[in-house]
Amino acid sequence: MHILFEHYKNIDNYFKQRMMLLGVKGEWVHCEIVFDELDNLRASSWGSIGTDFQPWQNIKKPNLFEIYMLPSDNWREVYQFMKNHEGSPYDKLGVIGMVYGIALQHKNSKFCSEICYEAIKNHVSISxxxxxxxxxxxxxxxxxxxxSGVKRVPSLALNK
Known part of the structure:
Protein backbone atom coordinates (compact mmCIF):
# COMPACT_ATOMS: atom_id res chain seq x y z
CA MET A 1 0.00 0.00 0.00
CA HIS A 2 1.25 3.46 -0.89
CA ILE A 3 0.23 7.08 -0.70
CA LEU A 4 0.60 9.16 -3.81
CA PHE A 5 0.91 12.97 -3.96
CA GLU A 6 0.17 14.86 -7.17
CA HIS A 7 2.18 17.90 -8.25
CA TYR A 8 0.26 21.01 -9.29
CA LYS A 9 1.92 20.91 -12.75
CA ASN A 10 -0.11 17.80 -13.52
CA ILE A 11 -3.19 20.01 -13.79
CA ASP A 12 -3.72 21.06 -17.41
CA ASN A 13 -5.42 24.41 -16.80
CA TYR A 14 -2.96 27.18 -15.81
CA PHE A 15 -5.55 29.15 -13.81
CA LYS A 16 -6.57 26.02 -11.88
CA GLN A 17 -2.86 25.22 -11.27
CA ARG A 18 -2.36 28.60 -9.64
CA MET A 19 -5.55 28.36 -7.59
CA MET A 20 -4.55 24.93 -6.27
CA LEU A 21 -0.98 26.06 -5.61
CA LEU A 22 -2.17 29.04 -3.55
CA GLY A 23 -4.99 27.11 -1.87
CA VAL A 24 -2.89 24.33 -0.40
CA LYS A 25 0.11 26.63 0.12
CA GLY A 26 2.47 24.25 -1.65
CA GLU A 27 3.18 22.29 -4.79
CA TRP A 28 1.51 18.98 -3.81
CA VAL A 29 -2.22 19.47 -4.43
CA HIS A 30 -3.84 16.02 -4.41
CA CYS A 31 -3.32 12.67 -2.69
CA GLU A 32 -4.49 9.09 -3.12
CA ILE A 33 -4.07 5.72 -1.46
CA VAL A 34 -2.71 3.09 -3.86
CA PHE A 35 -3.36 -0.58 -3.15
CA ASP A 36 -0.55 -2.53 -4.77
CA GLU A 37 -2.25 -5.58 -3.22
CA LEU A 38 -5.12 -4.91 -5.67
CA ASP A 39 -3.15 -4.26 -8.87
CA ASN A 40 -2.43 -0.63 -7.85
CA LEU A 41 -6.08 0.34 -7.50
CA ARG A 42 -6.22 4.00 -6.43
CA ALA A 43 -8.68 5.44 -3.89
CA SER A 44 -9.35 9.06 -3.05
CA SER A 45 -11.91 11.80 -3.35
CA TRP A 46 -11.81 13.64 -6.66
CA GLY A 47 -13.45 17.00 -7.32
CA SER A 48 -15.35 15.68 -10.32
CA ILE A 49 -16.64 12.38 -8.89
CA GLY A 50 -16.26 12.35 -5.11
CA THR A 51 -14.86 9.34 -3.26
CA ASP A 52 -14.17 6.52 -5.67
CA PHE A 53 -11.64 3.99 -6.93
CA GLN A 54 -9.63 4.44 -10.15
CA PRO A 55 -7.39 2.00 -12.00
CA TRP A 56 -3.69 2.79 -12.21
CA GLN A 57 -3.88 2.92 -16.01
CA ASN A 58 -5.84 6.19 -15.81
CA ILE A 59 -2.95 8.06 -14.21
CA LYS A 60 -1.44 10.74 -16.42
CA LYS A 61 2.16 11.96 -16.23
CA PRO A 62 3.35 9.61 -13.44
CA ASN A 63 6.58 11.62 -13.17
CA LEU A 64 4.53 14.43 -11.55
CA PHE A 65 3.69 12.30 -8.52
CA GLU A 66 5.58 11.30 -5.39
CA ILE A 67 4.93 7.89 -3.94
CA TYR A 68 5.55 6.77 -0.36
CA MET A 69 5.26 3.19 0.88
CA LEU A 70 2.92 2.76 3.85
CA PRO A 71 2.94 -0.23 6.20
CA SER A 72 0.51 -2.70 4.64
CA ASP A 73 -0.43 -4.77 7.69
CA ASN A 74 -3.94 -3.30 7.69
CA TRP A 75 -4.45 -2.63 3.98
CA ARG A 76 -7.78 -4.48 4.05
CA GLU A 77 -9.07 -2.11 6.74
CA VAL A 78 -7.92 0.92 4.74
CA TYR A 79 -9.58 -0.51 1.63
CA GLN A 80 -12.81 -1.14 3.55
CA PHE A 81 -12.70 2.38 5.00
CA MET A 82 -12.45 3.80 1.48
CA LYS A 83 -15.12 1.39 0.23
CA ASN A 84 -17.47 2.56 3.00
CA HIS A 85 -17.11 6.14 1.71
CA GLU A 86 -17.37 5.23 -1.98
CA GLY A 87 -19.95 7.41 -3.71
CA SER A 88 -19.72 10.19 -1.11
CA PRO A 89 -19.64 13.61 -2.76
CA TYR A 90 -16.51 15.73 -2.86
CA ASP A 91 -16.45 18.22 0.01
CA LYS A 92 -16.09 21.55 -1.81
CA LEU A 93 -17.13 23.50 1.26
CA GLY A 94 -14.55 21.56 3.30
CA VAL A 95 -11.80 22.53 0.87
CA ILE A 96 -12.69 26.19 1.31
CA GLY A 97 -12.56 25.66 5.08
CA MET A 98 -9.18 23.92 4.79
CA VAL A 99 -7.78 26.81 2.74
CA TYR A 100 -8.95 29.43 5.27
CA GLY A 101 -8.38 27.36 8.42
CA ILE A 102 -12.00 27.18 9.53
CA ALA A 103 -14.28 24.20 10.04
CA LEU A 104 -16.63 24.15 7.04
CA GLN A 105 -17.52 20.64 6.06
CA HIS A 106 -20.39 18.42 5.12
CA LYS A 107 -20.78 15.42 7.40
CA ASN A 108 -20.94 12.78 4.66
CA SER A 109 -18.50 14.24 2.15
CA LYS A 110 -14.70 14.31 2.04
CA PHE A 111 -11.89 15.88 0.04
CA CYS A 112 -8.73 13.97 -0.88
CA SER A 113 -6.39 14.76 2.01
CA GLU A 114 -9.21 14.57 4.55
CA ILE A 115 -10.16 11.00 3.61
CA CYS A 116 -6.53 9.87 3.18
CA TYR A 117 -5.60 11.35 6.56
CA GLU A 118 -8.51 9.56 8.27
CA ALA A 119 -7.67 6.24 6.61
CA ILE A 120 -4.01 6.47 7.61
CA LYS A 121 -4.59 7.82 11.12
CA ASN A 122 -7.17 5.13 11.92
CA HIS A 123 -5.69 2.09 10.17
CA VAL A 124 -1.97 2.47 9.40
CA SER A 125 0.73 1.91 11.98
CA ILE A 126 2.65 5.16 11.61
CA SER A 127 2.68 8.10 13.95
CA SER A 148 6.84 10.00 10.48
CA GLY A 149 9.84 8.41 8.76
CA VAL A 150 8.07 7.02 5.68
CA LYS A 151 10.45 7.06 2.73
CA ARG A 152 9.73 8.03 -0.85
CA VAL A 153 9.98 5.25 -3.40
CA PRO A 154 10.88 5.62 -7.07
CA SER A 155 7.75 6.45 -9.05
CA LEU A 156 8.59 3.72 -11.53
CA ALA A 157 8.10 1.17 -8.74
CA LEU A 158 4.34 1.17 -9.38
CA ASN A 159 4.30 1.55 -13.17
CA LYS A 160 2.88 -1.43 -14.97
Missing amino acids: IPLVRPSSVSPMQLRRCIIN
Whole structure:
Protein backbone atom coordinates (compact mmCIF):
# COMPACT_ATOMS: atom_id res chain seq x y z
CA MET A 1 0.00 0.00 0.00
CA HIS A 2 1.25 3.46 -0.89
CA ILE A 3 0.23 7.08 -0.70
CA LEU A 4 0.60 9.16 -3.81
CA PHE A 5 0.91 12.97 -3.96
CA GLU A 6 0.17 14.86 -7.17
CA HIS A 7 2.18 17.90 -8.25
CA TYR A 8 0.26 21.01 -9.29
CA LYS A 9 1.92 20.91 -12.75
CA ASN A 10 -0.11 17.80 -13.52
CA ILE A 11 -3.19 20.01 -13.79
CA ASP A 12 -3.72 21.06 -17.41
CA ASN A 13 -5.42 24.41 -16.80
CA TYR A 14 -2.96 27.18 -15.81
CA PHE A 15 -5.55 29.15 -13.81
CA LYS A 16 -6.57 26.02 -11.88
CA GLN A 17 -2.86 25.22 -11.27
CA ARG A 18 -2.36 28.60 -9.64
CA MET A 19 -5.55 28.36 -7.59
CA MET A 20 -4.55 24.93 -6.27
CA LEU A 21 -0.98 26.06 -5.61
CA LEU A 22 -2.17 29.04 -3.55
CA GLY A 23 -4.99 27.11 -1.87
CA VAL A 24 -2.89 24.33 -0.40
CA LYS A 25 0.11 26.63 0.12
CA GLY A 26 2.47 24.25 -1.65
CA GLU A 27 3.18 22.29 -4.79
CA TRP A 28 1.51 18.98 -3.81
CA VAL A 29 -2.22 19.47 -4.43
CA HIS A 30 -3.84 16.02 -4.41
CA CYS A 31 -3.32 12.67 -2.69
CA GLU A 32 -4.49 9.09 -3.12
CA ILE A 33 -4.07 5.72 -1.46
CA VAL A 34 -2.71 3.09 -3.86
CA PHE A 35 -3.36 -0.58 -3.15
CA ASP A 36 -0.55 -2.53 -4.77
CA GLU A 37 -2.25 -5.58 -3.22
CA LEU A 38 -5.12 -4.91 -5.67
CA ASP A 39 -3.15 -4.26 -8.87
CA ASN A 40 -2.43 -0.63 -7.85
CA LEU A 41 -6.08 0.34 -7.50
CA ARG A 42 -6.22 4.00 -6.43
CA ALA A 43 -8.68 5.44 -3.89
CA SER A 44 -9.35 9.06 -3.05
CA SER A 45 -11.91 11.80 -3.35
CA TRP A 46 -11.81 13.64 -6.66
CA GLY A 47 -13.45 17.00 -7.32
CA SER A 48 -15.35 15.68 -10.32
CA ILE A 49 -16.64 12.38 -8.89
CA GLY A 50 -16.26 12.35 -5.11
CA THR A 51 -14.86 9.34 -3.26
CA ASP A 52 -14.17 6.52 -5.67
CA PHE A 53 -11.64 3.99 -6.93
CA GLN A 54 -9.63 4.44 -10.15
CA PRO A 55 -7.39 2.00 -12.00
CA TRP A 56 -3.69 2.79 -12.21
CA GLN A 57 -3.88 2.92 -16.01
CA ASN A 58 -5.84 6.19 -15.81
CA ILE A 59 -2.95 8.06 -14.21
CA LYS A 60 -1.44 10.74 -16.42
CA LYS A 61 2.16 11.96 -16.23
CA PRO A 62 3.35 9.61 -13.44
CA ASN A 63 6.58 11.62 -13.17
CA LEU A 64 4.53 14.43 -11.55
CA PHE A 65 3.69 12.30 -8.52
CA GLU A 66 5.58 11.30 -5.39
CA ILE A 67 4.93 7.89 -3.94
CA TYR A 68 5.55 6.77 -0.36
CA MET A 69 5.26 3.19 0.88
CA LEU A 70 2.92 2.76 3.85
CA PRO A 71 2.94 -0.23 6.20
CA SER A 72 0.51 -2.70 4.64
CA ASP A 73 -0.43 -4.77 7.69
CA ASN A 74 -3.94 -3.30 7.69
CA TRP A 75 -4.45 -2.63 3.98
CA ARG A 76 -7.78 -4.48 4.05
CA GLU A 77 -9.07 -2.11 6.74
CA VAL A 78 -7.92 0.92 4.74
CA TYR A 79 -9.58 -0.51 1.63
CA GLN A 80 -12.81 -1.14 3.55
CA PHE A 81 -12.70 2.38 5.00
CA MET A 82 -12.45 3.80 1.48
CA LYS A 83 -15.12 1.39 0.23
CA ASN A 84 -17.47 2.56 3.00
CA HIS A 85 -17.11 6.14 1.71
CA GLU A 86 -17.37 5.23 -1.98
CA GLY A 87 -19.95 7.41 -3.71
CA SER A 88 -19.72 10.19 -1.11
CA PRO A 89 -19.64 13.61 -2.76
CA TYR A 90 -16.51 15.73 -2.86
CA ASP A 91 -16.45 18.22 0.01
CA LYS A 92 -16.09 21.55 -1.81
CA LEU A 93 -17.13 23.50 1.26
CA GLY A 94 -14.55 21.56 3.30
CA VAL A 95 -11.80 22.53 0.87
CA ILE A 96 -12.69 26.19 1.31
CA GLY A 97 -12.56 25.66 5.08
CA MET A 98 -9.18 23.92 4.79
CA VAL A 99 -7.78 26.81 2.74
CA TYR A 100 -8.95 29.43 5.27
CA GLY A 101 -8.38 27.36 8.42
CA ILE A 102 -12.00 27.18 9.53
CA ALA A 103 -14.28 24.20 10.04
CA LEU A 104 -16.63 24.15 7.04
CA GLN A 105 -17.52 20.64 6.06
CA HIS A 106 -20.39 18.42 5.12
CA LYS A 107 -20.78 15.42 7.40
CA ASN A 108 -20.94 12.78 4.66
CA SER A 109 -18.50 14.24 2.15
CA LYS A 110 -14.70 14.31 2.04
CA PHE A 111 -11.89 15.88 0.04
CA CYS A 112 -8.73 13.97 -0.88
CA SER A 113 -6.39 14.76 2.01
CA GLU A 114 -9.21 14.57 4.55
CA ILE A 115 -10.16 11.00 3.61
CA CYS A 116 -6.53 9.87 3.18
CA TYR A 117 -5.60 11.35 6.56
CA GLU A 118 -8.51 9.56 8.27
CA ALA A 119 -7.67 6.24 6.61
CA ILE A 120 -4.01 6.47 7.61
CA LYS A 121 -4.59 7.82 11.12
CA ASN A 122 -7.17 5.13 11.92
CA HIS A 123 -5.69 2.09 10.17
CA VAL A 124 -1.97 2.47 9.40
CA SER A 125 0.73 1.91 11.98
CA ILE A 126 2.65 5.16 11.61
CA SER A 127 2.68 8.10 13.95
CA ILE A 128 1.10 11.22 12.49
CA PRO A 129 -0.24 14.16 14.49
CA LEU A 130 -3.83 14.13 15.67
CA VAL A 131 -5.52 17.08 13.98
CA ARG A 132 -8.95 17.93 12.62
CA PRO A 133 -9.04 15.91 9.35
CA SER A 134 -10.85 18.69 7.51
CA SER A 135 -7.91 21.04 8.16
CA VAL A 136 -5.27 18.83 6.49
CA SER A 137 -4.12 19.81 3.00
CA PRO A 138 -2.29 17.36 0.70
CA MET A 139 0.89 19.37 1.35
CA GLN A 140 0.46 19.03 5.14
CA LEU A 141 -0.34 15.32 4.89
CA ARG A 142 2.80 14.79 2.81
CA ARG A 143 4.82 16.60 5.48
CA CYS A 144 3.25 14.39 8.20
CA ILE A 145 4.08 11.24 6.21
CA ILE A 146 7.70 12.32 5.69
CA ASN A 147 8.10 13.41 9.35
CA SER A 148 6.84 10.00 10.48
CA GLY A 149 9.84 8.41 8.76
CA VAL A 150 8.07 7.02 5.68
CA LYS A 151 10.45 7.06 2.73
CA ARG A 152 9.73 8.03 -0.85
CA VAL A 153 9.98 5.25 -3.40
CA PRO A 154 10.88 5.62 -7.07
CA SER A 155 7.75 6.45 -9.05
CA LEU A 156 8.59 3.72 -11.53
CA ALA A 157 8.10 1.17 -8.74
CA LEU A 158 4.34 1.17 -9.38
CA ASN A 159 4.30 1.55 -13.17
CA LYS A 160 2.88 -1.43 -14.97
